[in-house]
Amino acid sequence: MSTISTSGRASRSYSAVPGQSGGPPLWRVAKALVLLVCIALVALPFLAVLSTSLADAAQINDTGGFVLWPDHPTLDSYRALLGGGLVSRAMMVSVGVTVVGTLVSLGASISLAYGLSRPGSYGQKPILLLLVFSLLFVPGIIPSYLLVKQLGLINSYWSLILPTAVNAFNVIVLRSFFTSLPRELIDAARIDGASEWRILTGIVMPLSKAAIAVIGLFYAVSYWNAFFNALIYINQSAKWPLQLVLQTYVVNNAAIGQGQTSDPAAALPPTVALQAAILILSIVPIIVIYPFLQRHLTKGVMIGAVKG
Template identity: 75%
Template sequence: MTTLSPTRPRRPDARPKRSYSAIPGQTPGSPPWRALKSLLMLVCVLLVLVPFLAIISTSLADTAQINETGGFVLWPNHPSFSSYTSILAGGLVSRALLVSIGITVVGTALSLGTSILLAYGLSRPGSYGHKQILMLLLLSMLFVPGVIPSYLLVKQLGMINSYWSLILPTMINAFNVIVLRSFFMGLPRELIDAARIDGASEWKILTKIVLPLSKASVAVIGLFYAVTYWNAFFNAMVYINESAKWPMQMVLRSYVVNNAQIGAGQASNAGAALPPSQALQAAILVLSVLPIVIVYPFLQRHMNKGVMVGAVKG
């Protein structure tokens, strides 16, 4: 006699999905949900673009419109470049632009070169002392020296009032080196071993194999270094004593904070009236941001891949 086991209730195949929609009763793919996301995206874009538009418009506005609006202008009625000609005529801003460009180009080249060499050496397991050097690099991220020890070191090296004081103290960034090292370690080991078997030296492996495969990461790290050098002003404020050697950001800070009249000497000698201080401040701000804005589109295509270097993959 065959006994039949009692039937158990069948479990449901799938649990009911929870709806996380911000609109009750609407799915994420419904038209109201898409309209809400588009509206939020539009608000975020306006929050970013409106301040830029206000700065550019204020730098191009005339005196009457700035006085009428009481400050910032969203759209100039009669665009004029008088504020740009006034700040460039004095010589201080144009000289500061050349100083910032030189420091950024030289500093980025030195920082990128030393970071690549250090990261490649640390990525090779058989390199001499790579564990100790890596530990020192990690400790430098945790223990940052203060302003006074840094100033005493720069003074002892004879770099006060020198352009090298704006480059050498910040030439190597530990985080950027670790990111490059992580990317170099992720390259195929077999490819490097095959090149070494063929008799390629470490320098040839780095220049002919590693760097061509690392264009995205190198471009992003180079952009990070360039933005850091271009926006730095604290080192110039501490180490540079002559205003003729100030970089662009130091001139911008001095002008915005102290409301100095840049180019006032030549403008007054020529008998021309100076634009309002708001227009001059906006113009020098545009000049300080413009070079990075021009360079960024050429490196933007590498950002999506480069910023993920060293990320944890699940």
């Protein structure tokens, strides 16, 4: 009997340790409350912005600003923005720059990382040192602008892609992953007569889907969220990406005029609703894409964390 009671006390004391699945009810309730508070801090602002973008003019005027739940949801704000006005053009520009820029950046980064990962590659050490040097010393705004102007890229979409096409950190991460791949596979393919291009596309890239997905997500988010290059290099508002429109009309609180919506003759929804709709349009694409890459992202963040 004493043995049973001792083991029971040991079991109860072990389960009472914070963090264990069999902790006391008070500890589980505290953890649940903390998680609910964290979820509320993230979800409530998003819900307020989404509700405001869907609210009608009367409810927004009654509340004097943001609406937590729309009584009569309407898509007037989205119709005004996406019917051929400034925001619809900006979304097309952002989507095009993000897709083309991500493909260009992935192609350049994968090629450079693969070349640097192969032993005995020509100029391997100087190029690697140059990449590390670019991480430590970033060129200023004026030299970058003068270079882009000298290349004739001012007011061109390529000015939003080429200056940031290759990120040194992403290249170093890819190089580390390529270096960790079994060298025997590459040697066997080379003995069978496979070219370097065939080895890269048929062996290295299929084995590196997780790393490439993570780097691709980094590039895509960077291109989608970028507005500073457009602010410097793009002079025509018709070529603005969505983030520059967001920065102009939401952050700087500039007035959205009649000529910047789908129907210049129609009455505009409240400015707060239009600003909230622009915010939602800038967030939704990343939210939609992320679930498809989550599985690869979970694997990619573990690159180099576990050996053997």
